[in-house]
Amino acid sequence: MSSQNAIGVFDSGLGGLSAVKEFIRALPNEKIIYFGDTGRVPYGTRSRDTIKKYALQDARFLLRHNVKMIVAACGTVSSVAGDLLEESLPVPYTGVVNPTAYTAVRKTRNGKIGVIGTAATVGSHSYKLRLQKLDAGVEVFEKACPLFVPLVENGIIHRDDQITRLVVRRYMSELKDSGVDTVILGCTHFPLLREAISDFMGDGVELVDSGFETAGYAAKVLREQGLLNSDTTPKTPEFFVSDTPEGFENVAGLFLGRDMEHTVTQIDIEQY
Numbered sequence: 001m002s003s004q005n006a007i008g009v010f011d012s013g014l015g016g017l018s019a020v021k022e023f024i025r026a027l028p029n030e031k032i033i034y035f036g037d038t039g040r041v042p043y044g045t046r047s048r049d050t051i052k053k054y055a056l057q058d059a060r061f062l063l064r065h066n067v068k069m070i071v072a073a074c075g076t077v078s079s080v081a082g083d084l085l086e087e088s089l090p091v092p093y094t095g096v097v098n099p100t101a102y103t104a105v106r107k108t109r110n111g112k113i114g115v116i117g118t119a120a121t122v123g124s125h126s127y128k129l130r131l132q133k134l135d136a137g138v139e140v141f142e143k144a145c146p147l148f149v150p151l152v153e154n155g156i157i158h159r160d161d162q163i164t165r166l167v168v169r170r171y172m173s174e175l176k177d178s179g180v181d182t183v184i185l186g187c188t189h190f191p192l193l194r195e196a197i198s199d200f201m202g203d204g205v206e207l208v209d210s211g212f213e214t215a216g217y218a219a220k221v222l223r224e225q226g227l228l229n230s231d232t233t234p235k236t237p238e239f240f241v242s243d244t245p246e247g248f249e250n251v252a253g254l255f256l257g258r259d260m261e262h263t264v265t266q267i268d269i270e271q272y
Contacts (some may be wrong), residue, residue: 010058020237033237051077094217
């Protein structure tokens with residue numbers, strides 16, 4: 001396996017682009033190939049078997065591009081299919097759960113950690129199990145926030161938007177009342193709502209961004225395995241989707257924090 005090969009990143013839709021932003025920042029010498037399964041989003045409401053099937057297809061697509069590492073930048077896939085991917089892939093793999101849980105345990109001061117994610121992520125209790133394995137003394141408070149994903153994908157994310165504030169209050173009130181001092185943003189869509197969530201939760205609550213933590217962890221794995229790319233030539237990310245690319249650029253610009261000038265290619269994921 002060559003250090004020149006790309007890092008493959010996939011997600012159920014566009015949320016994983018918030019992780020791609022962090023990868024570009026943390027690993028500027030690396031080429032990123034991103035697949036967003038926009039034709040089958042959301043994964044968070046699907047059965048465990050369906051999520052596993054989709055995750056394997058997504059990974060097989062990326063393997064066709066000779067990637068040196070695969071990242072499931074998706075809380076749902078990481079929670080439901082992470083073990084399956086780790087066992088079956090011929091390249092290093094990481095999801096978002098382990099790196100994020102590790103940071104949350106390090107950051108909490110009162111031992112009360114909140115986890116927000118899709119229904120599938122929260123239903124799997126993957127973050128809770130991992131957190132309590134790292135520190136049996138922590139209390140974990142979980143909350144499914146299914147409306148956050150469509151808010152983000154429709155660009156309704158501003159901290160002063162009435163709809164955003166209402167939905168944040170609806171979902172986050174229980175966690176605020178429970179006294180958590182750390183909240184895991186357990187879906188890669190959720191960092192785009194960071195300001196609104198932070199406004200509601202208050203300054204004393206630390207928000208842990210799964211995309212940021214995963215990029216740092218991936219860099220560590222590649223360094224340890226001698227797979228970091230030392231070639232400083234600028235790399236252009238490649239983007240693939242399973243539904244029409246129209247509209248992708250606008251939403252992708254939100255996630256990446258910059259204008260999308262890259263080509264987006266539609267592929268048939270069912271053939272993988």
